[in-house]
Amino acid sequence: MAEILIETKGLKKYFDIGKNKLHAVDDVNLKIEKGKTLGIVGESGCGKSTLGRTVLGLLKATDGQVLYQGRDITKYNSKQLKNLRKEIQIIFQDPYSSINPRHSIGRIIGEPILVNGIIKDKSIRRQRVLELMETVGLSQKLYNSYPHELDGGRRQRVGVARALSVNPKFIVCDEPVSALDVSIQAQILNLLMDLQDDLGLTYMFITHDLSVVKHISDEIAVMYLGQCVERSSSKELFKNPMHPYTKALLTAIPIPSAKAREIKTEMIKGELTSPINPKPGCRFASRCPQVKNECTKANVPLREIKPGHFVACTLYNNE
Amino acid sequence: MSLLEIKDLEIIYTNGKNVVQAVNGINFTLDKKETLGLVGETGAGKTTTALSILRLLPERTGKIINGSVNFDGIPLLDLNEREMQSIRGARIAMIFQDPMTSLNPVLTVGEQIEEALMLHNIDNESKEEITKRVDEILTLVGINPERKKNYPHEFSGGMKQRVVIAMSLACSPELLIADEPTTALDVTIQAQVLDMMEELKQKLDMSMIMITHDLGVVAKTCDKVAVLYAGEIIEYGTFEDFFINKAHHPYTEGLFGSIPSIEDDAERLTPIEGLMPDPTELPEGCKFHPRCPKCMEKCKTEKPKDFIKGTHSIKCHLFAEEEN
Numbered sequence: 001m002a003e004i005l006i007e008t009k010g011l012k013k014y015f016d017i018g019k020n021k022l023h024a025v026d027d028v029n030l031k032i033e034k035g036k037t038l039g040i041v042g043e044s045g046c047g048k049s050t051l052g053r054t055v056l057g058l059l060k061a062t063d064g065q066v067l068y069q070g071r072d073i074t075k076y077n078s079k080q081l082k083n084l085r086k087e088i089q090i091i092f093q094d095p096y097s098s099i100n101p102r103h104s105i106g107r108i109i110g111e112p113i114l115v116n117g118i119i120k121d122k123s124i125r126r127q128r129v130l131e132l133m134e135t136v137g138l139s140q141k142l143y144n145s146y147p148h149e150l151d152g153g154r155r156q157r158v159g160v161a162r163a164l165s166v167n168p169k170f171i172v173c174d175e176p177v178s179a180l181d182v183s184i185q186a187q188i189l190n191l192l193m194d195l196q197d198d199l200g201l202t203y204m205f206i207t208h209d210l211s212v213v214k215h216i217s218d219e220i221a222v223m224y225l226g227q228c229v230e231r232s233s234s235k236e237l238f239k240n241p242m243h244p245y246t247k248a249l250l251t252a253i254p255i256p257s258a259k260a261r262e263i264k265t266e267m268i269k270g271e272l273t274s275p276i277n278p279k280p281g282c283r284f285a286s287r288c289p290q291v292k293n294e295c296t297k298a299n300v301p302l303r304e305i306k307p308g309h310f311v312a313c314t315l316y317n318n319e
Numbered sequence: 320m321s322l323l324e325i326k327d328l329e330i331i332y333t334n335g336k337n338v339v340q341a342v343n344g345i346n347f348t349l350d351k352k353e354t355l356g357l358v359g360e361t362g363a364g365k366t367t368t369a370l371s372i373l374r375l376l377p378e379r380t381g382k383i384i385n386g387s388v389n390f391d392g393i394p395l396l397d398l399n400e401r402e403m404q405s406i407r408g409a410r411i412a413m414i415f416q417d418p419m420t421s422l423n424p425v426l427t428v429g430e431q432i433e434e435a436l437m438l439h440n441i442d443n444e445s446k447e448e449i450t451k452r453v454d455e456i457l458t459l460v461g462i463n464p465e466r467k468k469n470y471p472h473e474f475s476g477g478m479k480q481r482v483v484i485a486m487s488l489a490c491s492p493e494l495l496i497a498d499e500p501t502t503a504l505d506v507t508i509q510a511q512v513l514d515m516m517e518e519l520k521q522k523l524d525m526s527m528i529m530i531t532h533d534l535g536v537v538a539k540t541c542d543k544v545a546v547l548y549a550g551e552i553i554e555y556g557t558f559e560d561f562f563i564n565k566a567h568h569p570y571t572e573g574l575f576g577s578i579p580s581i582e583d584d585a586e587r588l589t590p591i592e593g594l595m596p597d598p599t600e601l602p603e604g605c606k607f608h609p610r611c612p613k614c615m616e617k618c619k620t621e622k623p624k625d626f627i628k629g630t631h632s633i634k635c636h637l638f639a640e641e642e643n
Contacts (some may be wrong), residue, residue, distance in 0.1 A: 044476070151594060152361075181360040182532060186577035186590030193587070208505060215579035215588070238581065250577035252510040256578055257563035261539065267514065268507055271475050298417030 002033040004067075005202045006055065006088075006170055013047075013054045020276045024050040026226035027064070029302070032170075032219075037196065037203040038235065039217030041210055041249070047226040048206045049093075052172040054314035055204065056088055057081050068170070087161040093175035095155035099162075101149050109133065109161045116166055132161040136191060138305050153184035161190065164199075164233050172204045177212060177253040189216060210253055214238055222246050225275050225283040228302060232309035242311045243267075247283045282314070290315060320392065322526050323349040323372070323494060328375065328386035330367055330550075341367045343550040344386070349494070349543075353522040354520065354527040357572070358534065358543035362595050365530045366416075369496045372528075373413055374403050375530050390494070412487035415483040416499040418479035422471040428452055428482045429467030435489040452489070460485045461515060476605045477508035484516065489522055498530045513539060534574060538562055546571050549596055549606040556631035570635050605636065612638060 013025040017278040024047040032038045039046045053059045055066050061074045071108075073084060089112075092098035099108050110129045119125040130140050136157045147155055156176060163171055173192065177185040193216060195201060207213050213220055213234075220237045222230040222245065230243040241247045248268040270287045281296035282288070288295065295316050330342035342364045349355050355366060355572040357365045370376050372388055374395065388395040390411065395403070415421040423431055436449045446454070454464035460481040471479055480500065487495060500516070501509040520527055529540055537544055544561045546554040546568065554561075554568040561567075567575070573591035595604055602609055608618040617636050626638040 043507065063473060114595050139427070146615060153594065182577040183360060183573060183591040186579075186588040187592075189579070190588055192588065210506070211579040211581050214581060246509055250581070252506040254509075254513070254539045255581060256534035256575065258538070258559075271477055271508065300363075307394065 002035075004031050005034040005069060006204075007031045007065075007067040008055060009065040011051070011054060011066060012062045013050050013059060014062045017276055020176070021225045022276050023278055025054055026273065026278075028223075028226075028228050030221060030228070030231070032202055032204060034169075034202055035196070035200050036218040037205050037216055039213035039220040040204060040206045040223060041208065041213050041220060041224035043208055043272065045225075046223045047274070047275070048208075048223050049174055051223070052090070052174050052206050056090055057084065058090070059110070082116075085112075086166045087168050088165065088170045088172070089168040090172045090174060091156075091159050091163050091176045094179055095152050095159055096147075096179070099155060099158055101147050104144050104146055105133075105150070105158055106201055108147075108158060112162060112165045118166060129161075129165070130279065132165055135164065135195070136161045137187075151184075152180050153187060156180060156184075156188055157191070158186070159180075160195075164195070166200070167199075167303060170202045170204070172206065174207070176204045178207065178209060180266060185212075192216065195283070200225055210249060222249070225272060225278065227283060227312065228310075229284065229312045230306070230310065231302065232306075236306075236309055240309075242316065243313050244285075244288050244290050244315070247290075320617060321348040321350045322353075322391055324387075324389040325368075325372070325530075326389075328368065328371065328388065328389045329384050330364075330371055331382050331384055332377075332380045333382065334380055337599045340549055340601055341381075341598060343369070343601075345547075345550070345552055347543075347545055347552065347555065349526050349528065351526055352520075352524055354529055354541045356537040356544045357528060357530045357547060358532065358537055359547035360532055360546060360595060362549075362598065363547040365547055366498055367550075367602055368547075369413065369498055369528065372496065373407050373411060374398075375407075375413075386458055405439070408435055408487075408492075409441075409490045411494045411496065412490070412492035413496040414480075414483055414487050414500045414620075417503055418476060418483050419503070421483055422479060424471055427468050427470055428474070428485075429457075431482070432456060432467070432486050432489050435486055438492045456485045456489055456586065459488070459519065465561060477504055477512065480504060480508075480512055481515070484512070484519075488519065488523065491587070492525065494526045495520075496528045498532070499532070500529075501536065502531070502533070509536075518539070546574070549598065549601055551606060551634065553607065553634045554632070555625075560629075560631035564631060566628075566631075566633070566638070567638070568607075568635050570607050571611050573610075573612075605634075 008028055008030045011025060011028045015022040015024055026095060042048045054061050057073055065072045066074050074166050106129050109132055110125055113125055119128055133140055138157050177188050205216055217234045220234050221228045224245050230246045241250055268287045274287050282300045285295040287290050292314060300312045300314055302310045305311050305316045325345055325347050328342055328345045329605045332339040332341055345368060359365050371383055384583035433449060434452050436452055453467060457467060462481055501512050531537060541558060543557055545552045548570050554571050579588060591610050596606060604620045605618040605623050608614045615636060622638045623634050625634050627633045
């Protein structure tokens with residue numbers, strides 16, 4: 001088996017809301033192999049961004065472990081965390097608010113190199129930034145430009161270049177294409193995949209868009225209200241979805257072809273329930289078309305139903 | 320006669336010295352009970368076209384310089400503001416993209432739906448009748464009428480969009496313009512809202528213009544499709560022309576190629592290279608030629624005409640040769 005780069009064990013992140021606890025990430029166990037991509041899919045409010053940030057140590061985990069190359073980074077002090085940032089990076093969702101409007105492109109991309117003291121010499125640093133700009137397909141004449149002069153697609157390339165600037169091994173991509181037009185989205189997805197091949201990067205790819213996640217991921221974890229409800233290889237998940245929520249998600253995507261009208265969407269009723277002090281049992285139960293009595297009695301753990309295919313659902317208890 | 324007919328519509332935005340050519344000669348017609356999909360990327364002129372139908376372009380900067388908009392035989396561009404007000408919201412309604420910002424945060428949702436009914440109260444209905452109508456509309460969009468006393472922040476995104484849809488349907492419009500009605504919503508909620516809109520359209524005999532960038536939404540809801548690029552309709556046709564017929568404008572092909580497919584296992588996407596042209600300096604000839612993989616010499620200088628085959632029209636030189 002290939003080397004595991006990052007692993008979470010029983011990871012929890014609760015937020016305090018007055019006296020209550022909002023369970024944003026609740027007992028998530030994941031593994032990502034080196035050089036692979038794990039897709040995290042779910043709707044807004046399911047805790048996917050919180051998961052990404054907790055894995056990076058940007059948010060302090062309430063409980064559980066995040067093992068990076070076998071070492072638990074939730075116990076790191078700030079100095080150790082700073083060193084860790086050279087190896088793990090993030091690309092943010094919104095290319096408009098995640099780069100400083102008052103800094104030039106060159107400065108934005110070069111800042112992590114400067115802060116981490118990787119290249120101290122100014123002209124060599126400039127050279128490195130220009131190299132990075134070429135890698136992500138930005139014209140070098142934009143070095144002295146400011147973010148407002150760039151469109152969304154180019155800004156997102158700046159975000160990618162900045163993440164790459166410290167030569168990371170692991171990058172969390174938090175909805176990196178959802179703010180972009182489809183034709184630009186495809187350009188950025190191709191870029192991320194090329195970079196993975198060339199630099200051997202490992203990605204955690206967070207998105208709400210199933211077609212994007214299918215395209216880029218080796219393995220997929222489906223999240224619902226802070227919990228992982230299904231996890232398997234990308235191929236298996238799309239061929240043989242098992243959790244009722246995954247099935248509903250898959251049929252809810254409008255397909256751009258004539259077949260779209262023939263497919264009956266398996267409509268799920270209602271909306272997300274509240275993640276504040278959730279009741280025991282399956283959190284999807286209130287919307288689930290196949291709900292049974294036992295679903296609401298006790299928590300439903302994630303179990304391996306088939307080799308490599310994990311599902312948290314009582315429907316498969318007898319298998 | 321068609322319900323809506325737009326001819327040679329041209330719209331510019333002026334901003335100091337810059338002139339943005341937002342819409343450059345658009346033609347289309349919409350029949351009763353039909354749904355037209357306006358497809359395109361950011362800046363293609365979709366929303367500008369929609370706003371011009373309702374005469375809601377920003378007064379100082381936006382200007383219609385040519386063309387006509389006929390709604391049920393009425394030339395909308397020639398009406399005065401008072402006459403326009405009697406049509407806007409009553410006979411033509413619009414759903415805006417972002418449900419979070421298109422509701423007034425300090426009024427209850429009931430009051431906001433009521434407002435439209437009071438303003439267009441042609442039959443002089445009493446207060447009770449209007450209240451009853453608000454309840455009816457809320458039920459129609461799947462919201463418990465008891466919630467009309469709630470404020471927008473007490474609703475989730477999907478529920479807010481239902482409130483916005485309820486507002487637009489309050490006066491039973493003949494034409495509904497939906498500007499990216501589901502873009503801000505999650506997929507499972509999107510499926511619910513699209514389903515509901517389709518059902519309401521049948522029930523109320525409405526025509527609809529669906530503005531979207533998502534070809535999946537188009538495939539699900541539209542009878543006719545118009546693809547916009549840099550303020551022009553570059554391809555126009557029926558549902559069958561788009562999703563069954565294989566001949567397409569290179570830009571439409573690019574749009575299809577950019578979408579990661581759920582069904583196939585393509586290794587790489589085939590995106591459209593480059594970016595939308597700067598609308599203050601549109602390219603000569605075909606506006607798509609700098610990004611077009613099939614660009615010919617002719618495309619750089621000569622504007623393509625619409626080449627029409629049955630119901631399907633494509634603005635591209637490639638199809639000129641086929642015709643001759």
